[in-house]
Amino acid sequence: MSVTLSDVWFKYPRSGWVLRGVSLEFKKGLHVIVGPNGSGKTTLLRVICGFLRPQRGQVVVLGRTVRSYRDVVGRVVFVPANAASFVIGPTVRDDVERVVAKFRSSVNVDLLLELVKLSHLVERGVFELSEGELRSLALASALASDAPVLLLDEPTVGLDKVRREVLLSVLKREAQRRIIIVATNDLRLASRAERLVLLVSGEVLAVGSPREVLYTEAARRSVGTSDIVEFSLRTRMGRCVTPEELADLLRGLR
Numbered sequence: 001m002s003v004t005l006s007d008v009w010f011k012y013p014r015s016g017w018v019l020r021g022v023s024l025e026f027k028k029g030l031h032v033i034v035g036p037n038g039s040g041k042t043t044l045l046r047v048i049c050g051f052l053r054p055q056r057g058q059v060v061v062l063g064r065t066v067r068s069y070r071d072v073v074g075r076v077v078f079v080p081a082n083a084a085s086f087v088i089g090p091t092v093r094d095d096v097e098r099v100v101a102k103f104r105s106s107v108n109v110d111l112l113l114e115l116v117k118l119s120h121l122v123e124r125g126v127f128e129l130s131e132g133e134l135r136s137l138a139l140a141s142a143l144a145s146d147a148p149v150l151l152l153d154e155p156t157v158g159l160d161k162v163r164r165e166v167l168l169s170v171l172k173r174e175a176q177r178r179i180i181i182v183a184t185n186d187l188r189l190a191s192r193a194e195r196l197v198l199l200v201s202g203e204v205l206a207v208g209s210p211r212e213v214l215y216t217e218a219a220r221r222s223v224g225t226s227d228i229v230e231f232s233l234r235t236r237m238g239r240c241v242t243p244e245e246l247a248d249l250l251r252g253l254r
Contacts, residue, residue: 008057089126131158
């Protein structure tokens, strides 16, 4: 099970190249694409799901060449940065049940809503939700499809600490059986990925674990450093990227 891009080039009308010779392979797990604004992250997701067709190169999803979104229906779900454009409602429960019925999935709606901490809002109208609740609902509806490939664009925008941790926990769990590709500038999310892709000006500059990518000069220059990476660099104590890793390192010094 994989998503493969081979020498993919893409540009919009009257623009320069947005993607430049991108070659990547994504297998089951949590993958995060990081890069500055305008680096091509969202465009890359839209190419994978067939909303955009590259001028050069090839995209293959689960063994099928992607020429349009019709080639990945039922296989890929794309959640845009504007979560309000993804949900329909009218209520929280209705939105998830609609997806279950459309994809004929076997997902238990009540358990899923409990997982994303929305079980107390099942009868709430979708446009009465806060931004964080709306993003949680978009995630739940994407998961309800049971699609093997999920594409998420900036899923942590507007989330408080509690909902961000819920999101991370759900993504980690679901990545055991799906290909999850996230585009974000949130280094807190990036540090928890299994694999990072650094995309700058449409080119892949680095691929690897968070520890391998976030400490590179290219990443520090283009997306900045988290507090933990900055602390680790200043103290030369090791390459920590998560609070858990830093805590373990500090405990070892006692």
